[in-house]
Amino acid sequence: MTALRSHIDVASEGFRRNAEDFEVNREVIARARAAALAGGTEKAHRKHAARGKLTARQRVARLLDPGTPLLEVGQLAAHDVYDEPVPSAALVTGVGIVAGRPFMVFANDATVKGGTYFPLGVRKHLRGQKIARENGLGCIYLVDSGGVFLPLQEDLFPDEDHLGRIFRNIAEMSAEGLPQLAGVLGSCTAGGAYIPAMCDETVMVRGTGTVFLGGPQLVRAATGEVVDAETLGGADLHTRVTGVADHLAETDDHALQILRDLAARSSRPPLSPPARTPRPPKYDPAELPGVVSAGLKEHIPAREILARLLDESEFTEYRARFGPTIVCGTGHVGGYPVGVLINDGVLFSESAQKAANFIEVCAQRDIPLLFLHNINGFMVGAEYEAGGITKHGAKLVNAVSCAKVPKFSLVIGGSYGAGNFAMCGRSMGSQLMAMWPSARSTVVGAEQTAKVMTLIRGDQLAKEGRELTPEEEAEIREPILASYERQAQPLYYAARLWVDAVVDPVETRDWLALCLAMAADAPKRETRFGVFRM
Structure with missing residues (x-):
């Protein structure tokens, strides 16, 4: 191998100007990342904690081996996409090490709209499953979700790559020998109930975990029966009577420990070390x-x-x-x-x-x-x-x-x-x-697009015997430049x-x-x- 040599003068004016301009872009991402990491509102967090529940990110951190990182996928998903904030599309997803083995982890964030699935939440979940499948990873689902966000059901339910694809993927990955494990740490309603029901093994937390196809309100509306959530689909019912769940946990932490034990029995071998000792670059x-x-x-x-x-x-x-x-x-x-x-x-x-x-x-x-x-x-x-x-x-x-x-x-x-x-x-x-x-990324650069559109308009006017005025050219160029600049941004792409x-x-x-x-x-x-x- 050849050692690369740097010829950059880090004390030059150009280097300093580049670094200063970069900082503006860095600050935009930092603000968006802070909002994603915060999750839901303070009120939602207080309500969540009052039920004795950990947040989605706390659950993921405690599931992973101590000191190991999370290769997060889609952290900035849904940023400024919907009419209301949906940080991280109400779902934390990433690859982490559990009991020495790499797993794709999914954790619904119940502080964001009750952990319900928005269209981008479904896409993010499917993206995580695709990555897991390509890389031969098992999946751990930390479920705490009210199901689909019903006002957007047409973008969530009927198509090939909508909600049902999540369940199909679980079945197919299980058939391929990729472990599918679920921890029910909160509500698991309607179609979302199939996540724990289809996994290889499922853990439920007593008192907070529930699984049902139709919640108490839907049951009452459909049949007139009045029943509370625990009786309808609590952990005691599903570990003792129905067999929907396999393991009973008393707390979130207890459930996460059981999941770690199950992961340790996975057929997937521990993570292989790198081919050679990692060494830093010679240049910072x-x-x-x-x-x-x-x-x-x-x-x-x-x-x-x-x-x-x-x-x-x-x-x-x-x-x-x-x-x-x-x-x-x-x-x-x-x-x-x-x-x-x-x-x-x-x-x-x-x-x-x-x-x-x-x-x-x-x-x-x-x-x-x-x-x-x-x-x-x-x-x-x-x-x-x-x-x-x-x-x-x-x-x-x-x-x-x-x-x-x-x-x-x-x-x-x-x-x-x-x-x-x-x-x-x-x-x-x-x-x-x-x-x-x-x-930045777009199908064509903004300047080129604006130039092409003005040339097309100019050719059209030439056939009518007149020229494009500077004012008419500006009317074409300026909206294109503004639109392309907004759509080319990394935050726009990541969202x-x-x-x-x-x-x-x-x-x-x-x-x-x-x-x-x-x-x-x-x-x-x-x-x-x-x-x-x-």
């Missing part, structure tokens, strides 16, 4: 905000980024002199091997071919892939179209799509249009995807679960190491590529 990751250009039109030096992300800043580059606008090579993060692709300019035919070949090599050698996006797209123009850039770009998209090694994506700058697809954007099947707070997280550059190595650790023992899948157009 805290310098990354100063390396990232203040304006996305400016160049972000690829090797400067790698020098602050890879173990010991060591990198074995692949075809360094060919297709130089994409940098490919292997290194380690947290001791885990990884194949890296990072943009260093626009994609040309040569860079697309080089990247596709590199993906083939990594797939053959079972090396996970990391895509670091900073891409406007493929080069356009008559010369490049005549040179077959569409065909060569399709090779790269083919390779990205079909490679069955674990794939992770991180947008560090811009990620636009076909360049996003080529760099393993969301639609290309990355196991996890994140953005830096300063990153809609188009990415799994917004990661600070300083925390990126930790995030990547957790991703690679999660995938280290994932089931091996054979890669078979589609037809490459030669």
Whole structure:
């Protein structure tokens, strides 16, 4: 391996300006993260605590092995999406270590709308199950939910990837030998009752845990029968009479300990250690905000980024002199091997071919892939179209799509249009995807979109014998620029679960190491590529 060298002057004016501009983006994410971590209102928290219940995040923290982190998925989901706050989509989800084994954990947050499922809550739950399945992880469900949020039922119930898919996934993952464990720590109503009922083993807490298809109010409305929640579906009934639950717990902590014991008996082996001893980079990751250009039109030096992300800043580059606008090579993060692709300019035919070949090599050698996006797209123009850039770009998209090694994506700058697809954007099947707070992504850049729309309008007016005035041009441009800037933001993406997280550059190595650790023992899948157009 070759040791990367930094040529950045950390005392320069440009470095300082970049770091200052980055701080503005960082503060936006920090405010949103604080709201997500807080959960529901103070009143909701007081009511929750009065029932002797831990919060969702407290439950997750006590379930995990002491001192181990949570690789959280969708922390910023639903931020400013609905008419009222729904922090983290009322669901805490992530990969953590339980009894030495990695599990995907789901915890309903009953301080947020009673833990009910909003559309984004269902999507987040399904996303977590997808990650678990791809990586061969068992699932632990900490249930405390009033079921679906009924006013939005049309976006929750009828379709293929709505609420029912959660139950189908539980059944299929259980059939595949992936443990499905549930702790009923509060209400579990209506369709949500199938989560504990379908799991391999279920724990219920006496006095607070309830499971029923129809709650007391629905039973009264439907049949006229008056019955309290404990009699209708409490822990005593379901552990002694119905067998819906297998284990009786006296408190949240007792239930979590039982779940830890069950996890310890899982057939999944403990987490494998990294291939080699983790070592820090030779250059401080805290310098990354100063390396990232203040304006996305400016160049972000690829090797400067790698020098602050890879173990010991060591990198074995692949075809360094060919297709130089994409940098490919292997290194380690947290001791885990990884194949890296990072943009260093626009994609040309040569860079697309080089990247596709590199993906083939990594797939053959079972090396996970990391895509670091900073891409406007493929080069356009008559010369490049005549040179077959569409065909060569399709090779790269083919390779990205079909490679069955674990794939992770991180947008560090811009990620636009076909360049996003080529760099393993969301639609290309990355196991996890994140953005830096300063990153941006849309189908086309805002300036280009505004220019295209003004040219189209100008051509239309030319046919009528007149020109587009500056005022008319501004009327077209300004709404487009404002809309694109809002929709390109990482927070906008994370709120809609188009990415799994917004990661600070300083925390990126930790995030990547957790991703690679999660995938280290994932089931091996054979890669078979589609037809490459030669």
